[in-house]
Structure formats: C-alpha cells, structure tokens
Amino acid sequence: QHHPHVYFLLHIYAEVLSNWLKIISEAGNYARFFFQSRQRRPILLIGFSTPSLDECLKGPKQLKS
Numbered sequence: 001q002h003h004p005h006v007y008f009l010l011h012i013y014a015e016v017l018s019n020w021l022k023i024i025s026e027a028g029n030y031a032r033f034f035f036q037s038r039q040r041r042p043i044l045l046i047g048f049s050t051p052s053l054d055e056c057l058k059g060p061k062q063l064k065s
Helices: 005-042 043-064
Strands: none
Touching: none
C-alpha cells in the first residue's frame, strides 16, 4: 500500500544508480588504460603536457616583443 510517487522515486533512483555504475566502470577502464599506457610509454604524458606549458610561457614573451 505504498503511494505511487514512492515507486516513481525508486524508479528514478534505480536509473541514476545504474547510470553511476556505468560511469564508474567506464572511468575504471579509462584509468586502467591510462596507467598501463603510462607504464609502457612514460614519455607520452610528458609529450602531451610540455608543449602546452611551453606555449603558455612563450606566449606572453612573444606578445611583449
């Protein structure tokens, strides 16, 4: 003898929970791939991070000159 909105809330809660489980599993797969690729090629992360840093440092100097 529950009210109808209780079932509605449970339905929404179940959908939200399943969506969160999908997101967590996808994040786990991404983290596993990230750590595996980092163990294989550590230079890859440096290659991604350093050009943007160099551009940020060179940008203001080029604007001043």
